[in-house]
Amino acid sequence: MGVICESLDNASANTATRPIPKSADAQIRFLGKHENGSTRVVAQRLGISQRTVERYLTGQIKRPRPELAAKLAGEVARTGSRGCASGRSGRPRCRAWPPLSLSPTCASLAPSSRTPSS
Template sequence: MGELQDSLERAGAATATRPIPASAGARMRFLVRSEHGSTRAVAQRLQVSQRTVERYVKGTLRHPRPELAARLEREVRKDWQPRVRARARRHAATSGGIVVETRAQFGYTGAPGSSDQDRMRLLTQHLPPHHAERLFAAQAAGAGEDELRQVVAEALRDVYFRDRGRRARSLEEVRFTTIDYIELDF
Protein backbone atom coordinates (compact mmCIF):
# COMPACT_ATOMS: atom_id res chain seq x y z
CA MET A 1 0.00 0.00 0.00
CA GLY A 2 1.02 3.60 -0.44
CA GLU A 3 1.27 6.46 2.01
CA LEU A 4 -2.23 7.81 1.37
CA GLN A 5 -3.87 4.40 1.47
CA ASP A 6 -2.09 3.61 4.73
CA SER A 7 -3.14 6.96 6.16
CA LEU A 8 -6.77 6.32 5.18
CA GLU A 9 -6.60 2.93 6.90
CA ARG A 10 -5.13 4.47 10.07
CA ALA A 11 -7.79 7.19 10.08
CA GLY A 12 -10.51 4.56 9.73
CA ALA A 13 -8.99 2.47 12.53
CA ALA A 14 -8.86 5.55 14.77
CA THR A 15 -12.65 5.80 14.65
CA ALA A 16 -13.04 2.55 16.62
CA THR A 17 -15.07 2.86 19.79
CA ARG A 18 -13.60 -0.23 21.47
CA PRO A 19 -10.06 -1.60 21.60
CA ILE A 20 -9.18 -4.64 19.54
CA PRO A 21 -8.97 -7.99 21.38
CA ALA A 22 -5.84 -8.22 23.52
CA SER A 23 -4.79 -11.87 23.34
CA ALA A 24 -3.57 -13.71 20.26
CA GLY A 25 -6.29 -16.35 20.68
CA ALA A 26 -9.05 -13.76 20.84
CA ARG A 27 -7.66 -11.98 17.79
CA MET A 28 -7.46 -15.25 15.89
CA ARG A 29 -11.04 -16.19 16.86
CA PHE A 30 -12.21 -12.76 15.68
CA LEU A 31 -10.53 -13.25 12.30
CA VAL A 32 -12.05 -16.72 11.92
CA ARG A 33 -15.51 -15.28 12.65
CA SER A 34 -14.96 -12.45 10.18
CA GLU A 35 -13.98 -15.03 7.53
CA HIS A 36 -17.21 -16.97 8.19
CA GLY A 37 -15.46 -19.73 10.13
CA SER A 38 -12.76 -20.44 7.58
CA THR A 39 -9.43 -21.16 9.26
CA ARG A 40 -7.92 -21.74 5.81
CA ALA A 41 -8.72 -18.17 4.72
CA VAL A 42 -7.24 -16.77 7.94
CA ALA A 43 -4.12 -18.88 7.45
CA GLN A 44 -3.69 -17.48 3.95
CA ARG A 45 -4.15 -13.91 5.20
CA LEU A 46 -1.55 -14.39 7.93
CA GLN A 47 0.79 -16.54 5.83
CA VAL A 48 0.83 -19.40 8.35
CA SER A 49 -0.45 -22.95 8.28
CA GLN A 50 -4.10 -23.77 8.86
CA ARG A 51 -3.06 -25.93 11.81
CA THR A 52 -1.34 -22.94 13.46
CA VAL A 53 -4.57 -20.96 13.23
CA GLU A 54 -6.50 -23.86 14.73
CA ARG A 55 -4.03 -24.09 17.64
CA TYR A 56 -4.46 -20.39 18.47
CA VAL A 57 -8.25 -20.72 18.26
CA LYS A 58 -8.18 -23.77 20.54
CA GLY A 59 -5.78 -22.10 22.98
CA THR A 60 -2.82 -24.49 22.77
CA LEU A 61 -0.66 -21.70 21.29
CA ARG A 62 -0.72 -18.34 23.05
CA HIS A 63 2.37 -16.28 22.26
CA PRO A 64 3.03 -15.63 18.56
CA ARG A 65 6.40 -14.71 17.11
CA PRO A 66 6.84 -10.92 16.80
CA GLU A 67 6.32 -10.88 13.02
CA LEU A 68 3.15 -13.00 13.31
CA ALA A 69 1.89 -10.82 16.16
CA ALA A 70 2.35 -7.71 14.00
CA ARG A 71 0.53 -9.30 11.02
CA LEU A 72 -2.24 -10.53 13.32
CA GLU A 73 -2.76 -7.08 14.81
CA ARG A 74 -2.73 -5.42 11.37
CA GLU A 75 -5.33 -7.85 9.98
CA VAL A 76 -7.60 -7.50 13.01
CA ARG A 77 -7.46 -3.70 12.76
CA LYS A 78 -8.51 -3.92 9.09
CA ASP A 79 -11.72 -5.78 9.99
CA TRP A 80 -12.46 -4.27 13.42
CA GLN A 81 -15.82 -2.48 13.74
CA PRO A 82 -16.70 -2.07 10.05
CA ARG A 83 -20.04 -0.37 10.74
CA VAL A 84 -18.37 2.25 12.94
CA ARG A 85 -15.85 2.94 10.17
CA ALA A 86 -18.59 3.17 7.57
CA ARG A 87 -20.55 5.60 9.74
CA ALA A 88 -17.45 7.78 10.23
CA ARG A 89 -16.77 7.80 6.48
CA ARG A 90 -20.40 8.70 5.75
CA HIS A 91 -20.21 11.56 8.25
CA ALA A 92 -16.95 12.83 6.72
CA ALA A 93 -18.37 12.62 3.19
CA THR A 94 -21.67 14.33 4.01
CA SER A 95 -21.08 16.86 6.76
CA GLY A 96 -17.79 16.58 8.65
CA GLY A 97 -15.06 16.71 6.05
CA ILE A 98 -11.53 15.47 6.48
CA VAL A 99 -8.36 16.96 7.96
CA VAL A 100 -5.09 16.57 6.07
CA GLU A 101 -1.78 17.14 7.81
CA THR A 102 1.23 16.79 5.56
CA ARG A 103 4.79 17.85 5.04
CA ALA A 104 5.30 17.62 1.33
CA GLN A 105 6.89 19.25 -1.63
CA PHE A 106 4.32 20.85 -3.90
CA GLY A 107 4.74 21.76 -7.54
CA TYR A 108 2.58 24.26 -9.40
CA THR A 109 1.36 25.07 -12.86
CA GLY A 110 -0.03 28.54 -13.29
CA ALA A 111 -0.15 31.62 -15.46
CA PRO A 112 3.00 32.71 -17.30
CA GLY A 113 5.29 34.66 -15.02
CA SER A 114 4.22 32.91 -11.85
CA SER A 115 6.63 30.87 -9.75
CA ASP A 116 6.42 27.16 -10.44
CA GLN A 117 9.35 26.16 -8.24
CA ASP A 118 8.64 23.18 -5.96
CA ARG A 119 8.58 24.07 -2.28
CA MET A 120 8.44 21.98 0.87
CA ARG A 121 5.41 22.99 2.96
CA LEU A 122 3.90 21.89 6.22
CA LEU A 123 0.11 22.04 5.92
CA THR A 124 -2.76 21.18 8.22
CA GLN A 125 -5.98 21.82 6.37
CA HIS A 126 -9.64 20.91 6.82
CA LEU A 127 -11.16 19.79 3.54
CA PRO A 128 -14.92 20.12 2.99
CA PRO A 129 -17.13 17.01 2.71
CA HIS A 130 -17.26 16.92 -1.09
CA HIS A 131 -13.47 16.50 -1.23
CA ALA A 132 -13.66 13.70 1.35
CA GLU A 133 -16.38 12.05 -0.74
CA ARG A 134 -14.16 12.20 -3.85
CA LEU A 135 -11.26 10.67 -1.93
CA PHE A 136 -13.38 7.82 -0.52
CA ALA A 137 -14.95 7.19 -3.93
CA ALA A 138 -11.53 6.99 -5.56
CA GLN A 139 -10.30 4.58 -2.91
CA ALA A 140 -13.42 2.42 -3.25
CA ALA A 141 -12.95 2.35 -7.03
CA GLY A 142 -9.49 0.88 -6.50
CA ALA A 143 -7.51 3.99 -7.36
CA GLY A 144 -3.77 3.74 -7.10
CA GLU A 145 -1.53 5.89 -4.95
CA ASP A 146 -0.93 8.40 -7.76
CA GLU A 147 -4.66 8.93 -8.31
CA LEU A 148 -5.26 9.42 -4.58
CA ARG A 149 -2.40 11.93 -4.48
CA GLN A 150 -4.02 13.80 -7.34
CA VAL A 151 -7.38 13.95 -5.56
CA VAL A 152 -5.76 15.33 -2.38
CA ALA A 153 -3.61 17.77 -4.39
CA GLU A 154 -6.69 19.13 -6.18
CA ALA A 155 -8.51 19.50 -2.88
CA LEU A 156 -5.57 21.38 -1.35
CA ARG A 157 -5.38 23.54 -4.49
CA ASP A 158 -9.00 24.60 -4.06
CA VAL A 159 -9.02 25.02 -0.29
CA TYR A 160 -5.51 26.15 0.63
CA PHE A 161 -3.77 27.62 -2.39
CA ARG A 162 -6.80 29.25 -4.03
CA ASP A 163 -8.45 29.93 -0.66
CA ARG A 164 -11.83 28.81 -2.02
CA GLY A 165 -11.62 31.19 -5.00
CA ARG A 166 -10.40 34.30 -3.13
CA ARG A 167 -6.83 34.25 -4.50
CA ALA A 168 -4.50 32.60 -7.02
CA ARG A 169 -7.24 32.11 -9.58
CA SER A 170 -4.65 31.50 -12.30
CA LEU A 171 -3.25 28.49 -10.46
CA GLU A 172 -4.10 25.57 -12.71
CA GLU A 173 -2.48 22.54 -11.13
CA VAL A 174 -0.96 21.60 -7.80
CA ARG A 175 0.85 18.30 -7.46
CA PHE A 176 2.68 16.41 -4.75
CA THR A 177 6.24 15.86 -5.87
CA THR A 178 7.56 14.43 -2.59
CA ILE A 179 5.61 13.47 0.52
CA ASP A 180 7.60 13.40 3.74
CA TYR A 181 4.54 12.31 5.73
CA ILE A 182 0.78 12.60 5.50
CA GLU A 183 -1.90 11.99 8.13
CA LEU A 184 -5.65 12.06 7.54
CA ASP A 185 -8.36 12.36 10.15
CA PHE A 186 -12.13 12.25 9.83
Protein backbone atom coordinates in the same frame (compact mmCIF):
# COMPACT_ATOMS: atom_id res chain seq x y z
CA MET B 1 -7.32 15.20 -1.49
CA GLY B 2 -4.69 13.57 0.71
CA VAL B 3 -5.74 15.45 3.83
CA ILE B 4 -9.40 14.62 3.25
CA CYS B 5 -8.65 10.93 2.72
CA GLU B 6 -6.53 10.74 5.87
CA SER B 7 -9.22 12.52 7.89
CA LEU B 8 -11.91 10.15 6.62
CA ASP B 9 -9.77 7.10 7.36
CA ASN B 10 -8.99 8.38 10.88
CA ALA B 11 -12.65 9.13 11.54
CA SER B 12 -13.74 5.68 10.37
CA ALA B 13 -11.04 4.04 12.53
CA ASN B 14 -12.37 5.89 15.59
CA THR B 15 -15.95 4.67 15.15
CA ALA B 16 -15.25 1.21 16.55
CA THR B 17 -17.50 0.38 19.46
CA ARG B 18 -15.32 -2.37 20.90
CA PRO B 19 -11.60 -2.26 21.62
CA ILE B 20 -9.28 -4.27 19.40
CA PRO B 21 -8.41 -7.62 21.04
CA LYS B 22 -5.02 -7.82 22.76
CA SER B 23 -4.21 -11.54 23.11
CA ALA B 24 -3.25 -13.68 20.13
CA ASP B 25 -6.14 -16.13 20.52
CA ALA B 26 -8.65 -13.27 20.82
CA GLN B 27 -7.19 -11.63 17.71
CA ILE B 28 -7.43 -14.90 15.76
CA ARG B 29 -11.03 -15.37 16.94
CA PHE B 30 -11.77 -11.79 15.85
CA LEU B 31 -10.38 -12.44 12.36
CA GLY B 32 -12.25 -15.75 12.18
CA LYS B 33 -15.50 -14.04 13.07
CA HIS B 34 -15.00 -11.49 10.31
CA GLU B 35 -14.21 -14.26 7.83
CA ASN B 36 -17.36 -16.21 8.75
CA GLY B 37 -15.41 -18.81 10.76
CA SER B 38 -13.06 -19.78 7.95
CA THR B 39 -9.73 -20.84 9.45
CA ARG B 40 -8.40 -21.34 5.91
CA VAL B 41 -8.95 -17.68 4.97
CA VAL B 42 -7.45 -16.46 8.26
CA ALA B 43 -4.40 -18.68 7.69
CA GLN B 44 -3.95 -17.30 4.17
CA ARG B 45 -4.19 -13.71 5.41
CA LEU B 46 -1.54 -14.37 8.06
CA GLY B 47 0.71 -16.60 5.96
CA ILE B 48 0.50 -19.56 8.33
CA SER B 49 -1.07 -23.02 8.09
CA GLN B 50 -4.71 -23.68 8.80
CA ARG B 51 -3.69 -26.12 11.53
CA THR B 52 -1.72 -23.37 13.29
CA VAL B 53 -4.83 -21.18 13.34
CA GLU B 54 -6.77 -24.09 14.83
CA ARG B 55 -4.08 -24.52 17.51
CA TYR B 56 -4.46 -20.86 18.52
CA LEU B 57 -8.23 -21.30 18.72
CA THR B 58 -7.95 -24.37 20.96
CA GLY B 59 -5.32 -22.77 23.18
CA GLN B 60 -2.46 -25.13 22.29
CA ILE B 61 -0.37 -22.13 21.17
CA LYS B 62 -0.53 -18.97 23.24
CA ARG B 63 2.32 -16.69 22.14
CA PRO B 64 3.00 -15.99 18.47
CA ARG B 65 6.43 -15.40 16.96
CA PRO B 66 7.31 -11.69 16.78
CA GLU B 67 6.79 -11.49 12.99
CA LEU B 68 3.42 -13.26 13.26
CA ALA B 69 2.41 -10.99 16.15
CA ALA B 70 3.10 -7.95 13.95
CA LYS B 71 1.10 -9.42 11.03
CA LEU B 72 -1.72 -10.36 13.36
CA ALA B 73 -1.93 -6.88 14.88
CA GLY B 74 -1.91 -5.30 11.42
CA GLU B 75 -4.67 -7.57 10.07
CA VAL B 76 -6.83 -7.03 13.15
CA ALA B 77 -6.42 -3.25 12.91
CA ARG B 78 -7.21 -3.31 9.20
CA THR B 79 -10.24 -5.56 9.67
CA GLY B 80 -11.50 -3.56 12.65
CA SER B 81 -11.32 -0.29 10.75
CA ARG B 82 -13.15 -1.74 7.73
CA GLY B 83 -16.12 -2.83 9.74
CA CYS B 84 -17.07 -5.61 7.30
CA ALA B 85 -15.23 -8.58 5.92
CA SER B 86 -14.76 -8.67 2.18
CA GLY B 87 -15.74 -11.71 0.21
CA ARG B 88 -13.87 -13.23 -2.68
CA SER B 89 -15.54 -10.77 -5.02
CA GLY B 90 -14.16 -7.83 -3.03
CA ARG B 91 -17.63 -6.70 -1.96
CA PRO B 92 -18.43 -6.53 1.76
CA ARG B 93 -20.33 -9.48 3.21
CA CYS B 94 -22.40 -7.40 5.59
CA ARG B 95 -25.17 -5.06 4.63
CA ALA B 96 -24.07 -2.11 6.77
CA TRP B 97 -24.81 1.25 5.23
CA PRO B 98 -23.22 3.72 5.17
CA PRO B 99 -19.92 1.87 4.99
CA LEU B 100 -17.67 2.42 7.98
CA SER B 101 -14.57 2.89 5.90
CA LEU B 102 -13.96 4.48 2.55
CA SER B 103 -11.46 3.23 0.06
CA PRO B 104 -7.91 3.78 1.37
CA THR B 105 -7.00 5.48 -1.89
CA CYS B 106 -10.17 7.57 -1.92
CA ALA B 107 -10.78 6.60 -5.52
CA SER B 108 -14.39 7.57 -5.09
CA LEU B 109 -13.37 11.19 -4.48
CA ALA B 110 -11.16 11.45 -7.53
CA PRO B 111 -12.73 13.12 -10.54
CA SER B 112 -13.88 10.58 -13.07
CA SER B 113 -12.27 10.43 -16.48
CA ARG B 114 -15.53 9.44 -18.14
CA THR B 115 -17.71 12.05 -19.73
CA PRO B 116 -21.43 11.83 -19.20
CA SER B 117 -23.31 10.59 -22.22
CA SER B 118 -26.39 12.44 -23.34
